[in-house]
Amino acid sequence: MLERRPIFPGVIEMNHQAGWRIGCNVYLVYDDRDWALIDIGYEESVDEIVEMIRELDFPLSQCRALVATHADVDHIQGLAKAKGILKAPVLAHPKAVESLESGDRIKTFAEIAAQNVHMHLPVVKVDRQVVDGDVIEVGGHRLEVWHTPGHTDSQLAFRLGNLLLSGDNIYRDGSVGAIDAHHGSDIPAFIESLERIAASDVEWLLPSHGPIFRKDDGLFAATLDRVRGYLKLADFGTCAPHWPLIEEWDRELAEGRPPSAAR
Numbered sequence: 549m550l551e552r553r554p555i556f557p558g559v560i561e562m563n564h565q566a567g568w569r570i571g572c573n574v575y576l577v578y579d580d581r582d583w584a585l586i587d588i589g590y591e592e593s594v595d596e597i598v599e600m601i602r603e604l605d606f607p608l609s610q611c612r613a614l615v616a617t618h619a620d621v622d623h624i625q626g627l628a629k630a631k632g633i634l635k636a637p638v639l640a641h642p643k644a645v646e647s648l649e650s651g652d653r654i655k656t657f658a659e660i661a662a663q664n665v666h667m668h669l670p671v672v673k674v675d676r677q678v679v680d681g682d683v684i685e686v687g688g689h690r691l692e693v694w695h696t697p698g699h700t701d702s703q704l705a706f707r708l709g710n711l712l713l714s715g716d717n718i719y720r721d722g723s724v725g726a727i728d729a730h731h732g733s734d735i736p737a738f739i740e741s742l743e744r745i746a747a748s749d750v751e752w753l754l755p756s757h758g759p760i761f762r763k764d765d766g767l768f769a770a771t772l773d774r775v776r777g778y779l780k781l782a783d784f785g786t787c788a789p790h791w792p793l794i795e796e797w798d799r800e801l802a803e804g805r806p807p808s809a810a811r
């Protein structure tokens with residue numbers, strides 16, 4: 549048997565429990581005998597995670613849900629395998645269904661040919677679609693579903709009291725989930741999601757990568773400033789709705805203005 553090391557009452561994070569980094573953060577939310585997993589990570593770590601859960605004395609048959617925060621390969625590659633072992637329903641946002649059920653290799657980052665990334669992506673059926681405002685019950689816990697698009701269109705976060713299992717919205721260093729056109733990233737939506745989290749009264753953020761941290765207004769202000777800047781910069785290519793420099797260039801071309809006259 550392993551001694552349980554909850555980070556908050558009713559919440560274990562499997563990397564923290566193990567004392568080393570297995571992969572993406574995997575949250576086990578539990579109450580009495582019922583439990584659920586938020587993300588599972590790569591297929592190769594499923595056996596280790598399931599074995600830890602068994603040693604933590606959670607009955608495997610009491611898994612109530614396997615939840616995908618979104619359909620990125622590093623979060624969901626192991627879902628089909630975990631579902632086969634645990635016989636639990638898979639939950640995801642409607643916009644993640646096609647990626648999960650058809651195995652969309654581009655949108656999930658399983659295939660990044662230019663970086664020689666070619667990952668296996670098992671398909672998995674989604675048993676329950678959850679949208680903003682839904683509640684996932686785990687014993688007496690009620691996980692409130694937030695749809696927080698931006699990193700990808702299907703990104704979910706889950707509120708449990710003063711905690712927000714915040715997915716790939718923001719990390720402790722102020723980084724945000726990757727912004728990538730092929731991934732369905734949307735910078736204006738990302739800003740709204742970050743503003744929503746910033747304005748909420750949750751106290752702790754439990755991200756899908758890296759350390760858990762206290763919600764900090766300064767961190768959000770700096771991150772939001774940076775991400776708002778992307779609206780007018782070319783940094784993320786077609787994800788930027790507007791690139792004012794090109795309008796300036798059009799005007800300068802029309803005026804025949806020489807480089808020496810540039811502002």
Ligand SMILES: [Zn+2]
Pocket residue numbers: 572620622623716725756757
């Ligand atoms: Zn991620």
